[in-house]
Structure formats: C-alpha cells, structure tokens
Amino acid sequence: MELVFALFFGLILGSFLNVCILRLPQGISITTPRSRCPQCKKLISWYDNVPVLSYVILGGKCRHCRKKISARYPFIEGLTGVVSALLYLKLGFGVEWAIYLGFSSALIVLAFIDLDHRILPDSITLNGIWIGVLINVYLAPPSPLVSRILRAMDLEITNPRLIALMASLLGIIVGGGLLWGVAEAYLRLRGIEGMGFGDVKMMAMVGAFLGAPMALLTIMLGSLLGSVIGLFFMRFAGKARDYELPFGTFLGLAGIIAVLYGDDLVRLYVERMIQPNL
Numbered sequence: 001m002e003l004v005f006a007l008f009f010g011l012i013l014g015s016f017l018n019v020c021i022l023r024l025p026q027g028i029s030i031t032t033p034r035s036r037c038p039q040c041k042k043l044i045s046w047y048d049n050v051p052v053l054s055y056v057i058l059g060g061k062c063r064h065c066r067k068k069i070s071a072r073y074p075f076i077e078g079l080t081g082v083v084s085a086l087l088y089l090k091l092g093f094g095v096e097w098a099i100y101l102g103f104s105s106a107l108i109v110l111a112f113i114d115l116d117h118r119i120l121p122d123s124i125t126l127n128g129i130w131i132g133v134l135i136n137v138y139l140a141p142p143s144p145l146v147s148r149i150l151r152a153m154d155l156e157i158t159n160p161r162l163i164a165l166m167a168s169l170l171g172i173i174v175g176g177g178l179l180w181g182v183a184e185a186y187l188r189l190r191g192i193e194g195m196g197f198g199d200v201k202m203m204a205m206v207g208a209f210l211g212a213p214m215a216l217l218t219i220m221l222g223s224l225l226g227s228v229i230g231l232f233f234m235r236f237a238g239k240a241r242d243y244e245l246p247f248g249t250f251l252g253l254a255g256i257i258a259v260l261y262g263d264d265l266v267r268l269y270v271e272r273m274i275q276p277n278l
C-alpha cells in the first residue's frame with residue numbers, strides 16, 4: 001500500500017518536474033500560469049493532466065487540436081514514479097526518503113534541461129551545493145573515509161555533525177575539482193571548451209549531497225554511460241564527430257544510480273576486486 005503511494009507521489013512529482021524542465025530555461029515562473037498545449041495554446045484541464053493515464057487515454061494527442069504530445073512527458077512521470085518507489089524500498093518512508101527524492105528530482109531536471117539546451121541552471125546547481133551541505137550536517141551520516149583521514153592525521157574529532165560537514169565539503173572538492181581539472185586540461189590541450197562549467201557545479205552539488213566516494217562513482221558511471229551511448233550515436237545515428245554530448249544528462253542518470261545502488265556497487269567492488277581472498 002505504501003509502495004503504491006510512493007509510486008503515485010512520484011508520478012505527480014514527475015508531472016511538476018516536466019513543468020520545471022520546460023520553464024526554468026525560459027525564466028518563466030514554475031507555479032503561476034497553468035499548463036497549456038504547446039501547439040494550440042489551450043489550457044489543459046485537470047482531468048487531462050493526470051500523470052501517464054491522461055496520455056494513454058488521449059492516445060498521446062491534445063484533446064483540442066489533436067496534435068501529438070511528446071512521449072517524454074509520461075516517460076519523465078514514470079521515471080520519477082519508479083525512482084520514488086525504489087527509494088521507498090531502500091529507505092522506507094521518512095525524512096531520508098523525502099530528501100533523496102528531492103535530490104533525485106533535481107538530477108532529473110538537470111539531465112533533461114542539459115539534453116534540450118546544453119545548460120545546467122545555476123539556480124539548481126549552486127543552491128543544491130549549500131542545501132546538500134546543510135542536509136548532511138542535519139542527517140549526520142557516518143563517513144568512514146573522513147574518520148580514517150582524521151585518524152591518520154591524529155586528530156580526535158568525534159562530533160558526528162562535524163564529520164558529516166567535512167565529508168560534504170570533501171565531496172564538493174573531489175566532485176567539482178575533478179571535473180574542473182578535466183575541463184582545464186581539455187582547454188589547455190585542445191584549445192576548446194570540452195566541458196562547460198555547469199558540469200563542474202553539478203558535480204560539486206552531487207559531492208555535497210553524497211560525499212567524495214559517491215561523487216567519484218558518479219563521474220565514473222557518467223563517463224562510462226557517455227562513452228558507450230556517445231559512440232553508439234556517432235556510429236548508428238549519423239551524428240557528427242564533434243556532436244556535443246550532454247554530459248550533464250549522463251551525470252544525472254549516474255547520480256541517481258549512485259543514490260539507489262552506490263553502496264552495493266562499492267561493496268561489490270571491494271569484495272571482488274580489492275579483497276578477492278576474503
């Protein structure tokens with residue numbers, strides 16, 4: 001029953017994310033004007049705005065002008081619904097579920113705005129950085145990495161909130177710093193801006209929320225997804241070699257995988273690769 005609620009809540013949230021993806025890059029308010037058909041500009045009634053269901057009932061067409069509605073709207077609603085349900089299965093209902101659903105939603109919005117416009121709005125990334133720091137201080141999750149570093153430096157800091165604060169700041173430095181380094185190297189070597197500064201800020205946000213190890217995992221997964229899908233597109237979809245890949249889209253997808261399965265992936269890696277004999 002709760003799982004069904006999580007799914008439906010995610011579907012409705014996804015419907016709101018669609019509005020954000022459409023309006024944020026244009027600088028239009030995400031709350032006041034009600035949604036209109038992009039073709040005939042007629043207001044969409046509440047009964048035609050039910051996530052996924054309305055799309056299916058209307059056969060993917062506007063009720064008034066019968067023009068096609070992009071399948072992306074129900075896709076994003078469905079995606080958000082599934083992420084919400086998976087987060088419930090991992091965390092149960094509570095503050096953590098709400099926080100990580102909010103974080104995942106921000107990544108979904110960033111991923112699709114980057115896909116459409118090749119930009120990652122500061123209003124999400126920069127605000128995400130300080131919100132991520134505050135949330136870590138509030139939740140104070142243990143950080144084995146920071147604890148180990150502090151022990152190695154002979155520092156006796158045991159306050160869990162202080163450790164969480166350091167873990168979040170380290171995440172910003174590692175996540176943002178790594179991408180900044182790659183962007184700089186790219187610029188020096190080839191004289192072109194291979195990566196926008198938006199990716200750097202986005203990864204600083206991911207690091208602020210998830211800490212350094214998960215930020216690293218996100219960059220690795222995102223690069224892997226980008227290479228595989230990018231090569232596929234150049235080979236089969238006839239995209240030019242200089243086709244600019246939406247790296248933020250892959251990072252967003254990778255970040256959600258890190259939230260849901262990062263712990264398991266890291267544990268699997270440690271068990272299989274680093275300590276195969278244990």
Ligand SMILES: [Zn+2]
Nearest residue numbers: 037040062065
């Ligand atoms: Zn219409």
